[in-house]
Amino acid sequence: xxxxxxLHGRTVNRVDENGxxxxxxxxxxxxxxxxxxxxxxxxxxxxxxxxxxERRDPMSIYLGSDRDQHRGSGCVxxxxxxxxxxxxxxxxxxxQDRMRExxxxxxxxxxxxxxxxxxxxxxxxxxxxxxxxxxxRREITLTPPHGDVCF
Numbered sequence: 001x002x003x004x005x006x007l008h009g010r011t012v013n014r015v016d017e018n019g020x021x022x023x024x025x026x027x028x029x030x031x032x033x034x035x036x037x038x039x040x041x042x043x044x045x046x047x048x049x050x051x052x053x054e055r056r057d058p059m060s061i062y063l064g065s066d067r068d069q070h071r072g073s074g075c076v077x078x079x080x081x082x083x084x085x086x087x088x089x090x091x092x093x094x095x096q097d098r099m100r101e102x103x104x105x106x107x108x109x110x111x112x113x114x115x116x117x118x119x120x121x122x123x124x125x126x127x128x129x130x131x132x133x134x135x136x137r138r139e140i141t142l143t144p145p146h147g148d149v150c151f
């Protein structure tokens with residue numbers, strides 16, 4: 001049995017066309033899973049970077065860690081239209097961790113990357129060439145360029 005989540009709407013002051021102020025409460029949002037709540041919060045633009053400048057995908061936002069909960073709480077506390085509890089943030093963090101695990105599995109483990117050769121360049125960098133079971137190739141930098149040749 002999975003839990004359901006509800007983000008309650010916040011009340012804000014608005015001004016109508018006659019200049020009169022009134023309170024408007026955003027409707028509550030219900031979600032069937034924490035993953036659905038995380039997806040909605042990021043794609044609706046409610047969770048952004050700390051300076052609020054850009055939208056983020058669910059894997060790249062910072063929701064905090066066990067040692068650094070205040071920083072992650074500040075990120076989701078900036079949601080202007082809906083109130084979020086620490087339990088909701090923790091559920092989104094667990095969903096985000098699961099999403100990262102799945103991403104790592106499908107990009108690193110499942111393709112079965114094999115090392116093919118090590119390339120030593122003149123700038124003292126070392127690159128590991130790899131190929132996966134589908135024939136795709138990639139290069140992993142083991143040692144970045146350094147030394148006198150770089151200047």
